[in-house]
Amino acid sequence: MALRTPIQVLPPEVAERIAAGEVVERPASVVKELIENSLDAGASAVSVEIRDGGLSLVRVSDDGCGISRADLPLALERFATSKIHTLEDLEAVHTLGFRGEALSSIAAVAHLETLTRTQGELEGSRLRVEGGRVVVEPAASPVGTSVTVRRLFYNTPARRKFLKSPMREGELVRQTVVRYSLAYPAVAFRLVVNGRETYVAPPATPLERVGAALGREVAAEMVPIGWEAADLRIEGYVSRPTLGRRDRKGQFFFINGRPVRSGLLAVMLERPYAGRLPPDRRPLAVVHIRIDPRLVDVNVHPRKVEVRLSQERSVYGALTRAVEETLSPYPRREEAYPALMWPFAEVEAGVVREERAEYVAARLESMGQLNNAYIVARGPEGLVVVDQHAAHEQVLFERLLGGGGTAQPVSPPVRVELTPREAERLEPFLALLADLGTEVEPFGRSTFLIRTLPAPVASSDPRELLEAVLGELPGCRRLEPEAA
The missing domain is CATH 3.30.230.10 (Ribosomal Protein S5; domain 2)
Known part of the structure; x- marks a missing residue:
């Protein structure tokens, strides 16, 4: 556990050297600042809870060293910090935070409450802001700190207009938690969204955390x-x-x-x-x-x-x-295609163009492959270069849409593991996929079981199929998740 250092207001010559700027832009900014405070406090476990994408509630709790009752009122002072004290400290920062403005910036645009206790105190302390007045009172608390932020930007409605939907803001919070969990694999992380535990990472080796x-x-x-x-x-x-x-x-x-x-x-x-x-x-x-x-x-x-x-x-x-x-064990593909080389300087302007075209395969004559990634073909309008991977994904997707809802059972069901981010993107479309003959059943936080597939894609690789869905379905105008 980190040793507690008293909070001090920075002298003007140090405060003036700190890059100015608003540190609170959205709920993810709040989570970032509070997680950094927890890690600087030597926490071995950090819990993040949000509601409505973090707009109505953000709570970050840790088991770090805590803040003493004597220092607690200073926590809301701008440029008050326990992490640096001199210009020399600023030139060799060893902590994540150092500005001393996070809590004061958050308190300026939200209702903030802090519950904390240090190892040497018999009871904890609660800090609240009431009518512009800072109130510190005794309260039961474990060792560590819990900061609760409610009604973010309640007093600056114009700021709320620039935020995304609660789902998108919640995704940005999740990305922030994942990022810090990768940076500190020895620290346990937990994320709760609208009362549901969506990410749990116990202390682990770096590869296990990946x-x-x-x-x-x-x-x-x-x-x-x-x-x-x-x-x-x-x-x-x-x-x-x-x-x-x-x-x-x-x-x-x-x-x-x-x-x-x-x-x-x-x-x-x-x-x-x-x-x-x-x-x-x-x-x-x-x-x-x-x-x-x-x-x-x-x-x-x-x-x-x-x-x-x-x-x-x-x-x-x-x-x-x-x-x-x-x-080094993986050799490079050093391939040359002399038959396809010509001086491009001599080609007329406008002859070469890039576009997403709806070509009919029967009208294209394949000439070869480039770097195992592109197909070179001759068509009615000239030479065509096709992105092989993107084309394959689109073909899978079109076959899925054309399945007509005729489902074939997959026996045994195929288990596919996605990243947490991919899982969140896929979930709104599960009902639509079922209507198309693809039954995908959640089987844990980011694991899914594929139980049925439409006949046209029944022999496809399940992971490739879901990758095609994730790449094409969210942007498909023919289908919207709200229609489910």
């Missing part, structure tokens, strides 16, 4: 990476070239335990996959970068999601080398 967060099937396809030199250490897991996704949502980067966004890190991660993974697919990764805090500037972005590295080339190069070394 399985809890992204699915056991994904974890089975991950391989470890490692690199160490001087003040830099890189470790984590990346996907084999047999596994990829359309986007980068399966990539997670952490610098000194802090989740960060970095397009450059993603590019350097993906570079060794060239020739190993189809160009339209992205690898999955959970990468932990440990570096001397003095070489990292976390005081760049108000929400602390971006950092500046003083030796960024060394970090980027090390990441590429670590991934390349891990992928």
